[in-house]
Amino acid sequence: MNWKRYERASDLNGALTLLDRAEGTGRVIAGGTDLVLQLGQRQKSAELLVDVTGIDELRGLCASGAWIRIGAAVTHREAAASGLLREEAAVLAEGCGMVGSPQIRNIATLMGNVITAQPAADAAVPLTALGAELRVVSAAGERWVPLEEAYRGVGESAIDATREVATEIRFRRPGAGAKTRFFRLARRKALALPVLNGAVCLWRDGDAGRIREARIALGPVAARPFRARQAEACLTSDRITAALLEEAARLAAGEATPRTSLIRGSEEYRRAMIRLYLTRTLWEMLDIG
Amino acid sequence: MDHGVKIRMKVNGQWREAETTPDRLLIDLLREEFGFTGTKKGCGEGECGACTVILNGRPLLACLIPAAKAEGADILTVEGLTPEQGLHPIQQAFQDEGAVQCGYCTPGMVMTAKALIDENPSPTEAEIKRAISGNICRCTGYTKIVAAIVRGAALLRGEAATTPAGVDRERVPQLPPVGPG
Ligand code: FES
Ligand code: FES
Numbered sequence: 001m002n003w004k005r006y007e008r009a010s011d012l013n014g015a016l017t018l019l020d021r022a023e024g025t026g027r028v029i030a031g032g033t034d035l036v037l038q039l040g041q042r043q044k045s046a047e048l049l050v051d052v053t054g055i056d057e058l059r060g061l062c063a064s065g066a067w068i069r070i071g072a073a074v075t076h077r078e079a080a081a082s083g084l085l086r087e088e089a090a091v092l093a094e095g096c097g098m099v100g101s102p103q104i105r106n107i108a109t110l111m112g113n114v115i116t117a118q119p120a121a122d123a124a125v126p127l128t129a130l131g132a133e134l135r136v137v138s139a140a141g142e143r144w145v146p147l148e149e150a151y152r153g154v155g156e157s158a159i160d161a162t163r164e165v166a167t168e169i170r171f172r173r174p175g176a177g178a179k180t181r182f183f184r185l186a187r188r189k190a191l192a193l194p195v196l197n198g199a200v201c202l203w204r205d206g207d208a209g210r211i212r213e214a215r216i217a218l219g220p221v222a223a224r225p226f227r228a229r230q231a232e233a234c235l236t237s238d239r240i241t242a243a244l245l246e247e248a249a250r251l252a253a254g255e256a257t258p259r260t261s262l263i264r265g266s267e268e269y270r271r272a273m274i275r276l277y278l279t280r281t282l283w284e285m286l287d288i289g
Numbered sequence: 290m291d292h293g294v295k296i297r298m299k300v301n302g303q304w305r306e307a308e309t310t311p312d313r314l315l316i317d318l319l320r321e322e323f324g325f326t327g328t329k330k331g332c333g334e335g336e337c338g339a340c341t342v343i344l345n346g347r348p349l350l351a352c353l354i355p356a357a358k359a360e361g362a363d364i365l366t367v368e369g370l371t372p373e374q375g376l377h378p379i380q381q382a383f384q385d386e387g388a389v390q391c392g393y394c395t396p397g398m399v400m401t402a403k404a405l406i407d408e409n410p411s412p413t414e415a416e417i418k419r420a421i422s423g424n425i426c427r428c429t430g431y432t433k434i435v436a437a438i439v440r441g442a443a444l445l446r447g448e449a450a451t452t453p454a455g456v457d458r459e460r461v462p463q464l465p466p467v468g469p470g
Contacts, residue, residue, distance in 0.1 A: 002312035006294075006357035029355075033335055036314070036353050051358055077347075101423025102401070103338060106347045107354070190422030191336070 002039050008051040012058075012137065015050050015165055020139045022048045028161045030072060031108035033100065034116045046162070053109070058167055063088070070169040076105035076113070076123060088173055091180035091199045095126040098184055101191050111166050114150060117157040120194050120220035126182055128217035128225040129199035132171040138164040151224035178203050183281045185273055194219065195264045196273050200281055202235070210238040214248075218274060220264070221256035228252035231278070242288055249278040298362050300325065301369025307356075315359050316340045316351035319366060327367035327396045331425070338424030341397035342366050348404040350423075367396040370403060379403055382441035383434075390428035398424050402438045410446055414439065 009015035019026045027046035029035055030053050038044040052058055058071040061082055068089060070079065079085055080097035099105055099113060099122045113123040114134065124147070132147045136159055147169075150158050159166050174180060180201045186192040196218070203213040214235035216228040231252035237244055258270035265273075296313075297306045300323055307322040316333075319325045319342070331339030333352045340351040343365040370377045376384065379402050389395050398421060405412055405420040412420065417438045418431075426434060443449075 001310055003355075004311055006311050006355055008358070008360070029358075032355065032358065033350075033353050036355065037334055049355070100335075101338065102420060103341055103348050103350045103423045104335060104353075107349055190419075191425070 003046050003049045005048045006051065007048065008054050010054055012052075012055055012165065012167065015052050015055065016137065016139055018048065018050045019163055019165070022162075024162050026050055026162060028052055028165055030112045031075065031104075032112075033104050033108040034112065052165060061085070063173060066172055067170045068173055070110055072109060072111040072165070072167050072169075074110055076100070076108055076110060077102070079110055079123070080105065088175075089126075089130060089171075089180060091126040091182045091201065092123065092130060094182035095122040095197070095199060098122040098182075098194075098197075110169060114147065114169070115157045115159055115161060115166060117151050117153070117155050117224070118220070119154060119222060119224050119226070120197060121225065122182075122184070122194065122197055125197050125217045125219040125225045126180075126199035127169060127171065128227060129180070129201045129215045130171040130174070131215065132169050134159070134166050135168040135170070136164050136166050148224070148227065154223050174201060174203070177205070179285050181281055181285050183277050185277060193263075196221070196270065196277060198274075198277060198281065200278075200285060202285060211235050211240060216248075216252060216278070218252065218256055221258040221270065221274065226256055228255055228278075230255050235282075240286055240288070242283075245282040245286065245288065246279055248282065249275045252278050294357065296356050296360055298356075298359050298364055300364045301366060309356065311357060313356045314352060315342075315354040315356045315364075318356040319351060319364070325366045325368050329393055329396055331393065331397075336425070337394070337397075338401065338421075339394055339397045341400045341424065343400055343404050346404070346407070348401045365400070365403075367399055370399065377403075378444035379406070379438070379441035382444055383437040386433045386437040386440055388429060388433040388437035394424060394426040394428075398426065398434055402441060405438070406442045406445055410442060412438070412442060 007018055026048035029049045029051050053073040058073040060071045061074045076096040076099045080093050085093040110123045113121045128147050134145045134150055136143050136145055152158050183198050184194050185196040186194045199217045201215045202211055205212050214232045216231050218226045231248040234248040234251055253271040253275040256274055258267055260267045293308045294311045295308050305323055316330050319328050328342055328351055329339040331337035335350050335353045341348050342351045344362050379399050383389055401421050401424050417435050
């Protein structure tokens, strides 16, 4: 037998109490599309599963003040269809629309996409570019964890799902003047993990003016969604030229650390694809040419 | 049974209850306890879509859902879609278009199509392809499945299908009925 108890929590305190009493043998479950398989294959274990998807306060996706807040029970389908995200953070809606398959997107949550800690995760990569952070609650209290610090390694989250409940993702609304875009390379257009995915957010002053801030997140080119900081710094410039974009893409291909893989191709190929896709995406976003 | 739990859900319009282990998956409960073997287990790993059922209005994979998660849910399987007499228009369209070969993917395809058409009665070909992108068929090459869903949607809108069916029934030899005796 696998898990021995399945409880559907109706409020956050109830969930925390259940986990606390289980003393490390309980585990949070949301959509479960990864976890159920991992439990079945004995990669993870739990005596008690605490389902948090019925908790009302985890269900919202909304703008509040300067932030966009996404509850831990929000699914990829909901995010991909959200008018708010399409309008203000299209990169996230686009990424969420690429996760798994329609059936998976109907139940799998964005929070799960982060906690499952895969470097290729199509929702976590845009969230990284958006500078998201997670609210994590346990019996001991509450903390905010920047997304980039939410990883221990491939498939290993810094959130301890046996004791903590990650309740919410939030990021600052990109605001007027921001442009965001997602790109993805995979062997097929559906049901295929990405060979490369990326999220770009640019903030510009004025119409053709300088780039005030750039954020680029790439996956799976390192052990976690990867911020190409050299490329970002290079793009933060007054003079936006084709040469600048190409230089930024070249830097990103250099600072990422893809490895030769039977599934994803050689290191050289993967670096070449980073350069190609990033150049293309930046050209399209900046309308140069 | 050790650690037996009672799980109740509405399947194909009727409340049903089973006593089972807490780690039972929905697919096994549907097939083995409730006898709805129309729902197929292909990969058992969320990759193929053969186990698609409609749960509270959405197509989901029964092989990835703990039965306990579906407690109280309203579930439709291919058996619930099929009328007492004859076929549901989507099933009819699959037959008319010759969209079934081995048939293993068909219940999942039909349920995915049903959920799509419920939401979008006139789906475009692109929308259909996106909707069935999580349903793998190893036989047909999908062309006839897409045609069948176009046709099924037309039938459900009360329109006579405008394009002739892919299969000319006159020319297909009719098999003798299967059954005892
Ligand atoms: S059996 Fe569920 S997706 Fe293949
Ligand atoms: S008809 Fe055989 S898998 Fe689709």
